[in-house]
Amino acid sequence: MSASRVFALLCLLLAAPALAETGPVRRLALLVGVNDGGPERVRLRYAVSDARSFDKVLGELGGVAPGDRRVLVDVGRAGLLEALGELRARTEAARGSGASRVEVLVYYSGHSDEEGLLLKGERLGYGELRRALNALPADVRIAVLDSCASGAFARAKGGTRRPAFLVDTGSKVKGHAILTSSSEDEVSQESDRLGASYFTHHLISGLRGAADATRDGRVTLNEAYQFAFHETLARTEKTRGGAQHPAYDIELAGSGDLVMTDLRATSAGLYLTEALEGRLFVRDEAGTLVVELQKLPGRPAELGLAPGRYQVRRELESGASEAAFTLVEGQRTPLAPASFQAIPLEATVSRGGPEAVAVASAAPVGTEALVAPAVATVAMAPRMRVPVSLSFIPPLSTNAFRAPGQRVENQFAFGLVNGGTAVRGGALSLVANWYDEEAHGVLLSTGINVVRGNASGLMASPGANIASGHVEALQMAAGVNVAGGDVRVGQMSAGANVAGGSVWGVQFAAGGNVTGGSFSGIQAAAGLNVARGDLTGFQSAAGGNVTGGSVRGVQWAAGFNHAGNVTGVQAALLNVGGDVSGAQLGLVNVARVVTGVQLGLVNVSEEVKGVPIGLLSFEKKGQFHVELYGSDIQLTNLAVKFGGKYVYTTLLGGIGPDDRLERFSLGLGLGVHLPLGERMWLDGDVAGSSVLRVRDPFGGSSNVLGQARLMFGVQLFERFAFFGGPTYNVYVAGSDRDRYSLTTLPAREQWLDPSTSVQYWPGVQLGVRI
Known part of the structure; x- marks a missing residue:
């Protein structure tokens, strides 16, 4: 692609x-x-x-x-x-x-x-x-x-x-x-x-x-x-x-x-004389191509460049030549044919293709295609082809005997240590394979495989696989896999996988995976996964996952997940994301805007366009209210409601002066908030509380008060509302010590066994919200 x-x-x-x-x-x-x-x-x-x-x-x-x-x-x-x-x-x-x-x-x-x-x-x-x-x-x-x-x-x-x-x-x-x-x-x-x-x-x-x-x-x-x-x-x-x-x-x-x-705005200039002709490529001291033009003979020209050192390459049908010059502040520097010196003809080699003279390939942008292999221009003599290399070490090999001092390309190589310029079919060594420019096919070694350019095919060793350029291959090692550029196919190791560019394929490691660019495929590790760019696919680790860009797919870890924006599922003990479209599943979830479900013990977000489900859910654009109310159970109650626009968590506490302040209750509830126009609303929730003694709150109470509550409210001011509604209550006492008569209203009672009783009754509550 x-x-x-x-x-x-x-x-x-x-x-x-x-x-x-x-x-x-x-x-x-x-x-x-x-x-x-x-x-x-x-x-x-x-x-x-x-x-x-x-x-x-x-x-x-x-x-x-x-x-x-x-x-x-x-x-x-x-x-x-x-x-x-x-x-x-x-x-x-x-x-x-x-x-x-x-x-x-x-x-x-x-x-x-x-x-x-x-x-x-x-x-x-x-x-x-x-x-x-x-x-x-x-x-x-x-x-x-x-x-x-x-x-x-x-x-x-x-x-x-x-x-x-x-x-x-x-x-x-x-x-x-x-x-x-x-x-x-x-x-x-x-x-x-x-x-x-x-x-x-x-x-x-x-x-x-x-x-x-x-x-x-x-x-x-x-x-x-x-x-x-x-x-x-x-x-x-x-x-x-x-x-x-x-x-x-x-x-x-x-x-x-x-x-x-x-x-004329520059303090230095390059003057191209009338006699100069050919296609010129001007590069600055850093090697960046700053100007390219076709200079015609008989017409002078001037280029505006900043002071500094430059190199220029000239291409004609008869060959190529180069010149170096320095632009000085306040001066115009002439460039004439005599300024150039001839250089050897180029052998232009398409990465992964046959040797040919060609211009650089161009990759169209704006589609989902992968980056096309570029054309590498090597200003050296053409490689000499030696079909098969037998090697003890590179200086003692058939390459050294047949082409001493030359760039050599093998189809196949066998030996203790294989090395050379390039191999296209495969190399098998007892210690190491080492190639200076590129390697394609199958590289097998009991030590390491090193390619200083691009590689394609299969690289396998118990030690390490290292490629400085792009890898269109499967790298397999018990130690480490390293690719300096993009990886297409995959990397598998018991140690770690490192890709300097983007990865399309798989990365499996017991240690960790690191991708310098975007990742598309499956990234799995027992340790840690890191993708500095976007991730599309599946990211899984027992330790944690870190993605610098967006995630489209699934990010799963036993430890923690961190990502920019997430489209899909993020599941771990701790999840941290930007905008999440899908679901966050974990003990603690942190996000900016959630479109979908946020399910955890603690949920934190700026806004949830969906459902936050958790023991504690905090939403910046959601709701936070304090309610004071009385009920048939206790005259004085305090509730704190917080959560999303429609789903909330409530913390409950109450004490009754009618029982001489001997008992109090603490509880937790989960509910749904429904706006009814601009000034009215309806809340419905279920809550569970425990009734404790003031003098001995940890004295072994074994009871639970379950409530289903419906509250209709009228908003009088921005931070003040009246509300009230019916409740249905079930109180289970596990001992005679906890068998209280909680309500002032009639209640029915049943015995589940000689020590456990159940009371149930409809009730009422009225209060204010601030």
């Missing part, structure tokens, strides 16, 4: 005065990156980094001051709406600051579908988003959405897919412009090779100067869009996700160009 990734671009609403500007332009930006689209969506890799890259280019070249930019990471629906509200307030303040024109840019990268944005399992509809954008009191409003099916957002105003053409828009226009990265029925894609989504990557490259067709040192919206359109279409035509067709819908009236970035 292939990954889902999202892309929708630019909703632009512009309104500026017809008079010439006399003051400065003020720009505000809100940039949102959400990798988590919810339990049913694959977690994205580059949505957050896309937002940060956009923030960086706006700060360096877009004229947006640090205090006017805000970046939100993995925010939910409520968080985004709150940020849009804050942006509206900041925009109003900016209009009053003396600026001649106020421009606002909202950028979103994450999951979406035909109906709206998908934020951590919550939906923000396109209509709601459009209303929030229209409410921004700015002269120029730009919204950039990087998400799947983005054409649906444009279509809401009549947009259709069109050629890459954009009429000039400028500072004196009225109307709107909606630009999208893909049509309403297309996925948008991200690339491991780029470390970003295709459209955002090329849009940022364009804003850094690659789109400056007029060579005036400024990049307009028109130039940036056309550059991103052509580059995205060209680079996605042969990907697995298929070609992306950016589209737009424009209704603008005005003149001039809307300048997005000014290359």
Whole structure:
């Protein structure tokens, strides 16, 4: 299965005065990156980094001051709406600051579908988003959405897919412009090779100067869009996700160009000379790809970059070359063909596939597919194939004799210690299997298996299985299983399982399971299960379960459970969750909003949209009342009622002056509250109490008073009500010492045996609630 990734671009609403500007332009930006689209969506890799890259280019070249930019990471629906509200307030303040024109840019990268944005399992509809954008009191409003099916957002105003053409828009226009990265029925894609989504990557490259067709040192919206359109279409035509067709819908009236970035704003610049040609890939000192463009001969160009060290790779049909340069404050650095040195041709190897020359694969985003294997580019000579390796240790093996000093790939390997570059069929060793790049097939060892890249098939050893990359295999060990990336199939060990990425499959361990990303499948341990992302499936442990994200399924433990939001069942001695849809079953249950059942000795929640059943149930939005009442049993009684809106627990206590204050009662009840309009209500409960002596409360009383009570109430004020109603009472005395005449009303009495008597009678009670 292939990954889902999202892309929708630019909703632009512009309104500026017809008079010439006399003051400065003020720009505000809100940039949102959400990798988590919810339990049913694959977690994205580059949505957050896309937002940060956009923030960086706006700060360096877009004229947006640090205090006017805000970046939100993995925010939910409520968080985004709150940020849009804050942006509206900041925009109003900016209009009053003396600026001649106020421009606002909202950028979103994450999951979406035909109906709206998908934020951590919550939906923000396109209509709601459009209303929030229209409410921004700015002269120029730009919204950039990087998400799947983005054409649906444009279509809401009549947009259709069109050629890459954009009429000039400028500072004196009225109307709107909606630009999208893909049509309403297309996925948008991200690339491991780029470390970003295709459209955002090329849009940022364009804003850094690659789109400056007029060579005036400024990049307009028109130039940036056309550059991103052509580059995205060209680079996605042969990907697995298929070609992306950016589209737009424009209704603008005005003149001039809307300048997005000014290359002269940076204190350092890279000047590409006329003679330079080829596709250029510019990376910063950290190795991040910051600009990609096709440089044509005979036309100089300039890129706006921050001071620092960079490396650039140039690709031509005749080969590849590289250059390094340093941009210095206050200087323009020229880059000419003489700056480059040739490098060996690449052997591009598809992980898990045959050796081939290919571009990086692209995984579509926005569906439930798993992330597609990326293409690993290795700047080395091709591997030499040695079908079978016999090895004592790697230096004493058939690989060393047949291909000394070379990268070797085996089909099968047998020996005391097997090692090399890669194996594709399987390896059997008495001590260890160790491969530097990848291993596929069956790896069996009495010691350990180590793969420094990706692995697929079966890895089994009594010691440990370690893979630095993704694992599409079953790892089985008596010791430890470790995967640096994602795991698809499973991990089983008597010790512990660790996955740095997400897991789709099973994790079984007597010690513990740890997943750095999301988990889909079954996670079971005698010790502890930890999933830092979302969990879909079944999580079970004798110790405890901890999930950093949401749970969809069952979370069961003999000890404790902790999760974000829960959809399903959470069962343990202690359960702690966010919003719970389903059931919490345990001695102590803690949640924010419960839709379903909360069953436990103690239940704590903010709100229950269902039934809390417990000895003690505390609900913030539920009820808490103190009642003072008299009855035919005791003249003075005190009750405390607390719980949900409809189900409550009550603590009862009473004492009667009519028996010279010699006896008192303590009890507990469970009841149902039914509102009858705004000022009336009906409570019904069952309660059990014990009648104790004041002088000797622990003197061995053996009695119980059972009551069924019906109370009709009238709310006179917010915290004051009258109530009253009938009761039915059963009093069981286990000895002559406990055989009291409790009621002032007639009661019937029966003897169950010579020492046990039962009294029963209808009664009444009246009181006030405060």
